[in-house]
Amino acid sequence: MRATFRFHLTAALIALGAVSGCATPPRIDTPALAAATGPKPVILPLDEVIASAQTTGAALAAQGDLGARAARLRARAAGMRGAVLDPETSARLTDAAGG
Secondary structure, rough: OOOHHHHHHHHHHHHHHHHHHHHOOOOOOOOOHHHHHHHOOOOOOHHHHHHHHHHHHHHHHHHHHHHHHHHHHHHHHHHOOOOOOOOHHHHHHHHHHHO
Protein backbone atom coordinates (compact mmCIF):
# COMPACT_ATOMS: atom_id res chain seq x y z
CA MET A 1 0.00 0.00 0.00
CA ARG A 2 2.78 2.41 0.93
CA ALA A 3 4.71 1.65 -2.27
CA THR A 4 1.60 2.36 -4.34
CA PHE A 5 1.16 5.73 -2.62
CA ARG A 6 4.79 6.64 -3.28
CA PHE A 7 4.44 5.66 -6.91
CA HIS A 8 1.30 7.77 -7.36
CA LEU A 9 2.88 10.71 -5.54
CA THR A 10 6.01 10.51 -7.68
CA ALA A 11 3.96 10.26 -10.87
CA ALA A 12 1.83 13.24 -9.84
CA LEU A 13 4.90 15.35 -9.07
CA ILE A 14 6.51 14.47 -12.40
CA ALA A 15 3.29 15.30 -14.26
CA LEU A 16 2.96 18.60 -12.40
CA GLY A 17 6.55 19.50 -13.22
CA ALA A 18 6.05 18.65 -16.86
CA VAL A 19 2.89 20.71 -17.14
CA SER A 20 4.35 23.72 -15.36
CA GLY A 21 7.47 23.52 -17.51
CA CYS A 22 5.35 23.94 -20.62
CA ALA A 23 3.82 27.22 -19.48
CA THR A 24 5.04 30.46 -21.00
CA PRO A 25 6.54 32.68 -18.32
CA PRO A 26 4.85 36.06 -17.93
CA ARG A 27 6.66 39.14 -19.24
CA ILE A 28 7.16 41.61 -16.45
CA ASP A 29 9.27 44.13 -18.33
CA THR A 30 6.58 45.31 -20.74
CA PRO A 31 5.69 49.01 -20.92
CA ALA A 32 1.98 48.18 -20.69
CA LEU A 33 2.50 46.98 -17.14
CA ALA A 34 4.15 50.24 -16.13
CA ALA A 35 1.35 52.27 -17.71
CA ALA A 36 -1.34 50.21 -16.00
CA THR A 37 0.04 50.78 -12.53
CA GLY A 38 0.06 54.57 -12.84
CA PRO A 39 2.55 57.09 -11.59
CA LYS A 40 5.03 56.31 -8.88
CA PRO A 41 3.93 57.27 -5.37
CA VAL A 42 5.23 60.50 -3.92
CA ILE A 43 6.99 60.31 -0.57
CA LEU A 44 6.03 63.26 1.63
CA PRO A 45 7.74 64.53 4.75
CA LEU A 46 6.05 63.38 7.95
CA ASP A 47 5.26 66.95 9.03
CA GLU A 48 3.17 67.50 5.89
CA VAL A 49 1.27 64.25 6.43
CA ILE A 50 0.46 65.13 10.05
CA ALA A 51 -0.63 68.66 9.11
CA SER A 52 -2.87 67.29 6.36
CA ALA A 53 -4.48 64.81 8.75
CA GLN A 54 -5.15 67.51 11.34
CA THR A 55 -6.65 69.82 8.73
CA THR A 56 -8.91 67.04 7.41
CA GLY A 57 -10.06 66.12 10.91
CA ALA A 58 -10.88 69.75 11.73
CA ALA A 59 -12.84 70.10 8.48
CA LEU A 60 -14.89 67.00 9.27
CA ALA A 61 -15.68 68.25 12.75
CA ALA A 62 -16.76 71.61 11.35
CA GLN A 63 -19.16 70.01 8.85
CA GLY A 64 -21.63 68.88 11.46
CA ASP A 65 -22.25 67.95 15.03
CA LEU A 66 -20.59 64.61 15.64
CA GLY A 67 -22.76 63.99 18.70
CA ALA A 68 -25.94 64.21 16.63
CA ARG A 69 -24.49 61.88 14.02
CA ALA A 70 -23.46 59.40 16.69
CA ALA A 71 -26.97 59.51 18.18
CA ARG A 72 -28.52 58.79 14.77
CA LEU A 73 -26.17 55.87 14.23
CA ARG A 74 -26.95 54.48 17.68
CA ALA A 75 -30.68 54.74 16.95
CA ARG A 76 -30.20 52.84 13.68
CA ALA A 77 -28.19 50.17 15.48
CA ALA A 78 -30.90 49.81 18.14
CA GLY A 79 -33.48 49.34 15.38
CA MET A 80 -31.43 46.49 13.93
CA ARG A 81 -31.28 44.56 17.17
CA GLY A 82 -33.87 41.96 17.98
CA ALA A 83 -35.41 39.03 16.21
CA VAL A 84 -34.85 38.73 12.49
CA LEU A 85 -37.83 36.45 11.89
CA ASP A 86 -41.30 36.73 13.32
CA PRO A 87 -42.43 33.75 15.47
CA GLU A 88 -44.70 32.28 12.75
CA THR A 89 -41.95 32.21 10.13
CA SER A 90 -39.44 30.83 12.61
CA ALA A 91 -41.81 27.99 13.59
CA ARG A 92 -42.56 27.22 9.95
CA LEU A 93 -38.84 27.01 9.09
CA THR A 94 -38.14 24.85 12.14
CA ASP A 95 -40.95 22.44 11.13
CA ALA A 96 -39.73 22.32 7.53
CA ALA A 97 -36.20 21.50 8.68
CA GLY A 98 -37.51 18.59 10.69
CA GLY A 99 -36.68 20.13 14.05
